[in-house]
Amino acid sequence: MTILSNGKVSAPFVRSGELRDIPSCKAIADANRDALGFLVAAAFVDAIHRSQLLVAESSGNVVGFVRYNHRVRGTETALYDICVSIIARRQGVGRALIAALCESCRLHGRRTIIARCPEDLPANAFYACIGFQPITVEPGRRRRLVSWRLTLSDAS
Numbered sequence: 001m002t003i004l005s006n007g008k009v010s011a012p013f014v015r016s017g018e019l020r021d022i023p024s025c026k027a028i029a030d031a032n033r034d035a036l037g038f039l040v041a042a043a044f045v046d047a048i049h050r051s052q053l054l055v056a057e058s059s060g061n062v063v064g065f066v067r068y069n070h071r072v073r074g075t076e077t078a079l080y081d082i083c084v085s086i087i088a089r090r091q092g093v094g095r096a097l098i099a100a101l102c103e104s105c106r107l108h109g110r111r112t113i114i115a116r117c118p119e120d121l122p123a124n125a126f127y128a129c130i131g132f133q134p135i136t137v138e139p140g141r142r143r144r145l146v147s148w149r150l151t152l153s154d155a156s
Contacts, residue, residue: 012093014100017053024062056093063088066097070108079115119144
C-alpha cells in the first residue's frame with residue numbers, strides 16, 4: 001500500500017473479490033474481531049463464488065471489503081459485513097465500497113440495502129453519515145443491534 005506524504009493511502013479502486021483476496025480480507029476481519037465477530041475464510045470463498053464480495057484496493061493492496069447478499073425474494077440487499085483496514089480509515093474507502101454496492105444493487109434491481117450493527121460500535125455513525133436511516137433496535141445474541149436501511153433513491 002502506498003502511503004502518501006500526507007499520511008493517507010492512495011485513492012481506492014473497488015472491484016469484485018477474487019480468491020487471491022481472501023488472506024487480506026481475513027486479516028482485516030481478524031484485526032476487527034470485536035466488531036465483526038469471527039469470520040471464517042469459507043465465508044469469503046462463498047461470497048466470491050456468489051459474486052457477493054467487493055474489495056477496495058489501494059496501490060495493489062486490499063484495504064477494505066464489503067460482503068453482502070442480493071436477496072432472492074423482494075428488492076433488498078443485506079449488507080453482512082463492511083470493514084476497512086485501520087490505516088485506511090476516514091479516507092473514503094468505506095464510502096467507495098458503499099457506492100460500488102449501490103451500483104451493484106441498481107444493476108440487480110434492488111431498491112434498499114439493510115444492515116445490522118451492534119449498538120455500541122462507532123460504525124453506526126458511519127451508516128448515519130452516508131445516508132442510512134435507523135429502523136429499529138433489537139436484542140442480539142450478545143449485544144443490542146441497530147437495524148439500518150438505505151433507500152437507493154436517497155443514496156449519493
